[in-house]
Amino acid sequence: xxxxxxxxxxxxxxxxxxxxxxxxxxxxxxxxxxxxxxxxxxxxxxxxxxxxxxxxxxxxxxxxxxxxxxxxxxxxxxxxxxxxxxxxxxxxxxxxxxxxxxxxxxxxxxxxxxxxxxxxxxxxxxxxxxxxxxxxxxxxxxxxxxxxxxxxxxxxxxxxxxxxxxxxxxxxxxxxxxxxxxxxxxxxxxxxxxxxxxxxxxxxxxxxxxxxxxxxxxxxxxxxxxxxxxxxxxxxxxxx
Numbered sequence: 001x002x003x004x005x006x007x008x009x010x011x012x013x014x015x016x017x018x019x020x021x022x023x024x025x026x027x028x029x030x031x032x033x034x035x036x037x038x039x040x041x042x043x044x045x046x047x048x049x050x051x052x053x054x055x056x057x058x059x060x061x062x063x064x065x066x067x068x069x070x071x072x073x074x075x076x077x078x079x080x081x082x083x084x085x086x087x088x089x090x091x092x093x094x095x096x097x098x099x100x101x102x103x104x105x106x107x108x109x110x111x112x113x114x115x116x117x118x119x120x121x122x123x124x125x126x127x128x129x130x131x132x133x134x135x136x137x138x139x140x141x142x143x144x145x146x147x148x149x150x151x152x153x154x155x156x157x158x159x160x161x162x163x164x165x166x167x168x169x170x171x172x173x174x175x176x177x178x179x180x181x182x183x184x185x186x187x188x189x190x191x192x193x194x195x196x197x198x199x200x201x202x203x204x205x206x207x208x209x210x211x212x213x214x215x216x217x218x219x220x221x222x223x224x225x226x227x228x229x230x231x232x233x234x235x236x237x238x239x240x
Contacts, residue, residue, distance in 0.1 A: 056118045
């Protein structure tokens with residue numbers, strides 16, 4: 001019985017401590033606050049480009065298709081390196097072999113008429129002005145499939161633009177909060193919490209016309225366009 005009373009007393013003390021803790025935590029939620037959000041946008045020029053090119057070959061003998069594909073892609077990569085593109089800027093980002101079937105309306109399983117081999121190369125440039133040149137070199141040396149061009153920001157450039165956008169967003173949130181506080185007749189005394197977010201979307205050209213590029217008599221003109229970095233800041237201000 002004595003042990004039961006001790007256990008009951010301990011249990012009641014525990015409940016009391018939890019209750020006290022709950023009240024204390026609840027007290028902090030009674031702060032008077034104003035929450036405001038601001039958005040900032042900064043326009044910048046891309047300083048990175050990624051070009052996705054591919055060699056596609058087809059032959060009834062899969063080994064022949066593979067050998068031909070490898071020879072043409074090797075020629076492309078050698079030509080790009082000879083033009084001053086660093087080897088570490090050239091990455092194989094896809095390699096596929098699949099059968100091509102004869103068209104047939106019968107219920108019999110169609111026959112394989114050839115094997116298609118596709119080898120995809122992604123070229124990363126630190127000088128976006130060479131984008132058209134890289135495409136031309138690729139096509140002149142065996143590229144026959146153009147997948148995409150993507151213009152990006154380097155980490156350094158992204159950080160510079162992100163910082164500017166965050167400053168603009170913070171200033172707008174602060175201005176809105178100050179306006180509301182003035183109208184309400186209260187004073188902002190501090191900051192309780194801040195949430196931030198920022199990012200950008202690369203400029204992307206998908207599946208550009210291969211026929212137009214291949215038939216061009218002058219260097220392929222590629223304009224990267226601009227990139228907008230956007231930031232959002234949500235601030236909860238303490239007021240009195």
